[in-house]
Amino acid sequence: MSAPVAAATAAPVSSTRRRRELVGVGLWALAAAAWVAAMLVPWFRAGVTASTTPLEVAELLRAGVLGVPPVAGYAVLLLPGIALVLLGIAPLRGGGAMAARVVLWLVGTAAGLLLVVFLSSISAQTFGVGAALVVAGCVLGGAALGLATVRVPASPDGPDAT
Amino acid sequence: MSQDDVDYAVPAAVPRSRRRERADDAPADGLWGGRPRTWLKVGCWGLAVALLLVLLLPLVTVDETGSDSPEAAVAQLVQGIADTDVVAIIGAVDPVETRDPDRADAAYDRLSTRLFRRGEVAPPDVTAVLVAAERQISGSPDLTAVATVAALELELDGLELRTRPDPGGASSRAQVLIVDGELDVVLDPARLPDAVEGMEKAAYSVPLDEGWRRDGAVLVQPFLVTVERDGRWYVSLEASADALLPELG
Numbered sequence: 495m496s497a498p499v500a501a502a503t504a505a506p507v508s509s510t511r512r513r514r515e516l517v518g519v520g521l522w523a524l525a526a527a528a529w530v531a532a533m534l535v536p537w538f539r540a541g542v543t544a545s546t547t548p549l550e551v552a553e554l555l556r557a558g559v560l561g562v563p564p565v566a567g568y569a570v571l572l573l574p575g576i577a578l579v580l581l582g583i584a585p586l587r588g589g590g591a592m593a594a595r596v597v598l599w600l601v602g603t604a605a606g607l608l609l610v611v612f613l614s615s616i617s618a619q620t621f622g623v624g625a626a627l628v629v630a631g632c633v634l635g636g637a638a639l640g641l642a643t644v645r646v647p648a649s650p651d652g653p654d655a656t
Numbered sequence: 657m658s659q660d661d662v663d664y665a666v667p668a669a670v671p672r673s674r675r676r677e678r679a680d681d682a683p684a685d686g687l688w689g690g691r692p693r694t695w696l697k698v699g700c701w702g703l704a705v706a707l708l709l710v711l712l713l714p715l716v717t718v719d720e721t722g723s724d725s726p727e728a729a730v731a732q733l734v735q736g737i738a739d740t741d742v743v744a745i746i747g748a749v750d751p752v753e754t755r756d757p758d759r760a761d762a763a764y765d766r767l768s769t770r771l772f773r774r775g776e777v778a779p780p781d782v783t784a785v786l787v788a789a790e791r792q793i794s795g796s797p798d799l800t801a802v803a804t805v806a807a808l809e810l811e812l813d814g815l816e817l818r819t820r821p822d823p824g825g826a827s828s829r830a831q832v833l834i835v836d837g838e839l840d841v842v843l844d845p846a847r848l849p850d851a852v853e854g855m856e857k858a859a860y861s862v863p864l865d866e867g868w869r870r871d872g873a874v875l876v877q878p879f880l881v882t883v884e885r886d887g888r889w890y891v892s893l894e895a896s897a898d899a900l901l902p903e904l905g
Contacts, residue, residue, distance in 0.1 A: 541806035545741035
C-alpha cells in the first residue's frame with residue numbers, strides 16, 4: 495500500500511483523548527510544582543515551623559547538627575521526588591504506568607497528609623501556605639489520575655507503544 | 657404535507673453524551689503519537705529535572721552557618737528566638753555543641769538556671785494560658801513546650817550589643833554584652849490546639865539588658881560568649897554558662 499493510501503485509511507486520532515491526556519499532564523505538572531513549592535515555604539502560620547521551611551531544615555541537617563548524619567538532609571526530596579517521577583511518567587500509557595501512577599500518588603498523598611496532620615496536632619489552627627500546597631498537590635494528582643490513558647495502540651510497531 | 661410524507665433520510669437522534677463516548681471508543685490505533693508525543697515526554701522529564709534542581713542545588717551548596725562577627729552571632733541567636741526560627745537559632749550556636757544533642761541540652765540546662773529568674777511570679781493571665789496549654793497537650797514536656805510556642809508572639813525591640821575581649825586573652829573568643837533591648841511577649845490562647853473560652857491574650861515584656869539574677873538578688877551584666885570556628889563566629893552555650901558561674905558567685 496502506498497503511503498498516501500495508508501495515511502488515508504489510518505484510524506482517526508481521537509482529539510478528545512488527546513485533549514484529556516494533555517490536561518492530565520498539565521495537572522501532574524501543577525501537582526509537582528505544588529509539592530516542590532511546599533518545600534520552599536513555611537507550612538504553618540504560628541509555632542515552631544512558622545518561620546522555617548523544610549528546605550532550610552534540610553540545609554541545616556546537611557551542615558551536620560544534632561548528631562544527625564548530613565545525608566538525612568536529602569530526605570526533603572522524598573515527597574517532591576515522588577511528584578517529579580509522576581510528572582515524568584505522566585504521558586505514558588498502559589496498565590503498568592497506571593499502576594505505578596496510582597501507587598506513587600497514594601504513597602505521596604499519605605506521606606504528605608500524615609505530615610500535615612501530625613504537625614498541625616501541635617500547632618493547630620495555623621495552617622499556612624506550605625500545608626495548603628501539599629493538599630493542593632494531592633487533589634491535583636487525584637484529578638490527573640482520572641485523565642490517564644490505560645489502553646495502548648494495538649500494534650506493537652505502532653507510533654507509540656508505551 | 658404531513659410528516660409521514662417526507663422523502664429524505666432523517667438521521668437518528670444521538671444524544672451528545674453518547675456521541676462523546678463514541679469518540680472515546682475510537683480504535684486504539686487512533687491514539688495520537690509521533691513527534692508531538694515524543695516532545696511531550698521530553699518536556700515532562702525536562703520540567704521534572706528542572707524542578708529537582710531547584711531543591712537539589714541549595715542542598716549541595718550548603719550555606720555557611722555562624723556569623724561574620726561576635727555581635728552578629730548573638731544578634732542572630734536573639735532574633736532567631738524572637739522569630740521562633742529554629743534554623744537561625746541552631747545556626748548561631750557553636751557547631752561543636754549542636755553536633756551532640758546531649759552536650760547542647762546539658763549546656764542549655766546550665767545556662768537556663770541563669771536565664772530564668774527565681775522568686776518572680778508570672779502575671780496571672782500568662783500563667784492561665786500556660787496551664788491551659790499543659791492541659792491540652794497530654795504528651796511529653798518537650799511536646800507541651802512546642803505546642804506552647806504556637807501560642808507565642810514575640811517581638812524584639814531596640815537590641816544593642818557591645819563586644820569585649822575574652823578575659824582570658826583568647827583571640828578566638830569574645831564576650832558580647834547586651835546593652836539594651838526588650839522582648840515583648842504575647843500569649844494567644846486562640847492559637848492553642850483547642851479553643852479556650854473566655855480567655856484573653858496575655859502580654860508582658862522581658863528587658864534583655866536588666867541582667868540575670870540569682871535567687872532574685874545579684875544583678876549581673878548579661879552577656880554571651882562567642883567562639884570563632886573556621887573564620888565564623890558562634891554563640892557557645894557551654895562557655896557562656898561557664899563564664900556566668902563565677903560572675904554569679
